[in-house]
Amino acid sequence: MANANKAALLDAAKLLIAERGYAGTSVRDLVAASGTNLAAVNYHFGSREQLLTQAVLESFLEWTDRIGCVSDANSAAGPMEQVLASLSELLDGFAEHEGLFATFLEALLQARRSPELRRQLASHYAEQRRRVGEIVTAGAPDERIADRSVEVIASLLIAISDGLLLQSLLDPLAVPTGEDLAVLARPMGAAKVSGRSRPAPATARTSAPEDSTEHDHSKG
Secondary structure, three states: OEEEEEEEEHHHHHHHHHHHHOOOOHHHHHHHOOOOHHHHHHHHHHHHHHHHHHHHHHHHHHHHHHHHHHHHHHOOOHHHHEEEEEEHHHHOHHHHHHHHHHHHHHHHHOOOOOHHHHHHHHHHHHHHHHHHHHHHOOOOOOOOOOOHHHHHHHHHHHHHHHHHHHHHHHHHHHOOHHHHHHHHHHEEEHHHHHHHHHOOOOOOOOOOOOHHHHHHHHHH
């Protein structure tokens, strides 16, 4: 029963955060939506803030896994096309997760005053890098990429994703859509096919220069 209450509170928190944001989700809202009681919040999570933070971080990891499934479905594509497909899924799903991302930004600001929250968020980013790194290595199965390089690539991809989401909060129409990225990927795929099918250049045949002495004798 205890585990069921904990799961119910987390599910309710994920739903309410997406609808109302961090500040708009009260303990009473959580209790009503989960069918639990006030004591269950403190018993399982210690506070409303801890519950909401865990709900936000779990939601982001679930979102990352869904994006990874898109990359897996495009396993025949090249690494760059897979990256663009993943970013496309990210952008197409942003409207659904806008409240979640806004809540995450609130948590980042609060982390400046809370060492425990900062630790949680740092741990979250470490897990994000691990999961994105798995997507990166799965996209290049024939290559041996150094562990540190995978981590660096994952960090850059997360930074791009966070930057796009932040811009989308401020000016949604200025951010590229999933279709924009699909259009961008097409020339890359065509170039790759063209590069494979292009025949090797023929070796130029050079003719020996005419002997000038022959011309001189013919003139004589």
